[in-house]
Amino acid sequence: MTALDASATAAAPAPREQEQLLPRVDLRGRTHDEELVASVLPRAALDVSAAVELVRPIVEDVRARGAAAVREATARIDGIDAGTTRVPAEALAAALADLDPAVRAALEESIRRARLVHEAQRRPDEVVEVAPGGTVTERWVPVRRVGLYVPGGLCPLPSSVVMNVVPAQVAGVRSLAVVSPPQREHGGLPHPVVLAACALLGVEEVHAVGGAQAVAMLAYGTEQCRKVDMVTGPGNVYVAAAKRLVRGAVGIDSEAGPTEIGILADETADPVFVAADLLSQAEHDPNASCLLVSPSEELLDAVAAEVERQFALTKHVDRVGPALRSQSAAVLVDDIDAGLALVDEWAAEHLEVITRDAAAVAARVTNAGAVFVGPWSPVSLGDYLAGSNHVLPTGGTAKFNPGLSVQTFLRGIHVVDYSRDALAAVAHHIDALGGAEDLVAHVAAVRVRVPAEEAGA
Numbered sequence: 001m002t003a004l005d006a007s008a009t010a011a012a013p014a015p016r017e018q019e020q021l022l023p024r025v026d027l028r029g030r031t032h033d034e035e036l037v038a039s040v041l042p043r044a045a046l047d048v049s050a051a052v053e054l055v056r057p058i059v060e061d062v063r064a065r066g067a068a069a070v071r072e073a074t075a076r077i078d079g080i081d082a083g084t085t086r087v088p089a090e091a092l093a094a095a096l097a098d099l100d101p102a103v104r105a106a107l108e109e110s111i112r113r114a115r116l117v118h119e120a121q122r123r124p125d126e127v128v129e130v131a132p133g134g135t136v137t138e139r140w141v142p143v144r145r146v147g148l149y150v151p152g153g154l155c156p157l158p159s160s161v162v163m164n165v166v167p168a169q170v171a172g173v174r175s176l177a178v179v180s181p182p183q184r185e186h187g188g189l190p191h192p193v194v195l196a197a198c199a200l201l202g203v204e205e206v207h208a209v210g211g212a213q214a215v216a217m218l219a220y221g222t223e224q225c226r227k228v229d230m231v232t233g234p235g236n237v238y239v240a241a242a243k244r245l246v247r248g249a250v251g252i253d254s255e256a257g258p259t260e261i262g263i264l265a266d267e268t269a270d271p272v273f274v275a276a277d278l279l280s281q282a283e284h285d286p287n288a289s290c291l292l293v294s295p296s297e298e299l300l301d302a303v304a305a306e307v308e309r310q311f312a313l314t315k316h317v318d319r320v321g322p323a324l325r326s327q328s329a330a331v332l333v334d335d336i337d338a339g340l341a342l343v344d345e346w347a348a349e350h351l352e353v354i355t356r357d358a359a360a361v362a363a364r365v366t367n368a369g370a371v372f373v374g375p376w377s378p379v380s381l382g383d384y385l386a387g388s389n390h391v392l393p394t395g396g397t398a399k400f401n402p403g404l405s406v407q408t409f410l411r412g413i414h415v416v417d418y419s420r421d422a423l424a425a426v427a428h429h430i431d432a433l434g435g436a437e438d439l440v441a442h443v444a445a446v447r448v449r450v451p452a453e454e455a456g457a
């Protein structure tokens with residue numbers, strides 16, 4: 001019995017038909033708590049936790065044996081055996097020289113808009129004078145060396161070069177290494193548009209390696225790639241699992257795994273737009289997830305018909321079909337408030353709000369990687385050209401993780417600078433707190449500087 005069958009037995013929703021695209025779930029009259037959402041709205045069967053055990057041997061092998069293990073994993077999984085992962089400088093230059101001018105213009109505009117948004121995220125150092133002679137400065141310092149993952153298994157994503165590299169550069173990261181899966185039809189190098197995007201942004205270090213072996217190579221270093229301090233970027237469930245495994249050895253950004261779209265819509269939404277947006281994100285991965293939530297039965301009916309119609313015309317049916325059948329749903333709710341509670345609990349990577357007063361409804365959303373307001377802000381705009389970042393948390397981690405930003409690459413270091421008088425003014429408090437914790441050496445470290453017998457100390 002599936003989780004959906006079980007929930008149907010326990011209460012209202014009808015059993016899902018596995019063959020149906022975007023199966024319907026009726027949640028009218030139900031409270032949208034965590035348990036209900038987990039049981040009724042599935043995420044992919046192969047989740048990050050399950051994939052961790054699958055990629056652990058790859059990550060451990062790379063840690064132990066370095067470049068030889070990377071090479072063997074790449075040969076076994078990607079079917080490419082190359083002596084080195086490093087992409088030659090000439091290949092980067094050639095990819096840029098050969099880049100289609102229309103794609104170059106689009107990348108340049110995408111970079112320009114992303115820079116505008118990400119430069120606004122830069123934080124100035126804050127100096128706080130806590131007491132006369134006593135300051136604490138928060139100094140924002142970039143991570144020194146980062147590894148940026150650019151997907152390329154099912155389709156190459158040059159737009160993810162922009163989304164990784166722009167915030168890292170704006171943050172002031174000095175050393176960047178981009179990794180992206182080797183492509184058999186391109187001589188074992190990453191896709192030429194990925195290489196061209198790197199060249200356009202001035203990235204010089206690119207490695208032709210993908211999956212868990214790429215993440216492990218960055219995290220532990222090999223003879224061919226110097227260890228990084230942080231790994232960021234989106235990827236499939238194996239990439240997300242590997243990032244979870246290396247966390248601690250390096251920093252990571254959020255778990256930006258298989259794509260998700262949630263749409264909260266009412267009867268004012270155009271079913272053609274809604275269906276197109278669901279398909280647009282389902283085409284990333286058979287493990288992608290799509291959730292439509294509405295109080296309008298008429299809209300759900302119209303979208304169901306549109307999904308069938310557009311599915312018959314779409315290219316990547318091998319990905320869209322499983323995504324829409326296995327971990328997607330169209331959910332009928334009582335009203336927009338109930339819909340908001342549901343999408344907040346699901347915590348989508350992307351959430352579109354296509355309702356009357358969409359901006360006001362969107363302002364009430366608390367859990368989502370990014371929110372898209374009204375009919376003219378589809379997720380595809382954010383994927384490429386809005387200026388927002390498309391590397392976003394998935395699997396419900398939007399409840400506690402933000403998308404990739406300039407802050408991802410910065411650490412706030414507190415710099416404490418007190419004068420003797422400022423220290424003396426609080427020494428009696430340190431006596432009290434150090435005494436309460438029975439940490440006498442802490443108290444002594446202050447009292448050797450400002451003895452208790454001094455007046456005012």
Ligand SMILES: NC(=O)c1ccc[n+]([C@@H]2O[C@H](COP(=O)([O-])OP(=O)(O)OC[C@H]3O[C@@H](n4cnc5c(N)ncnc54)[C@H](O)[C@@H]3O)[C@@H](O)[C@H]2O)c1
Nearest residue numbers: 151152153154181210211234235236256258259284391392
């Ligand atoms: N959340 C986000 O911000 C975001 C953004 C863009 C893309 N994405 C997601 O990125 C993913 C891209 O996936 P992709 O597969 O096209 O490319 P990918 O580069 O993420 O993964 C490809 C690599 O996975 C490895 N791999 C494949 N099958 C494996 C297996 N069975 N065991 C171990 N390793 C295996 C291979 O080494 C391959 O090189 C999609 O899921 C997409 O939805 C997410």
Ligand SMILES: N[C@H](CO)Cc1c[nH]c[nH+]1
Nearest residue numbers: 157159160259260383390
């Ligand atoms: N929708 C993806 C994030 O989940 C990002 C992307 C890149 N290219 C197209 N789409």
Ligand SMILES: [Zn+2]
Nearest residue numbers: 280281284383
């Ligand atoms: Zn997309």
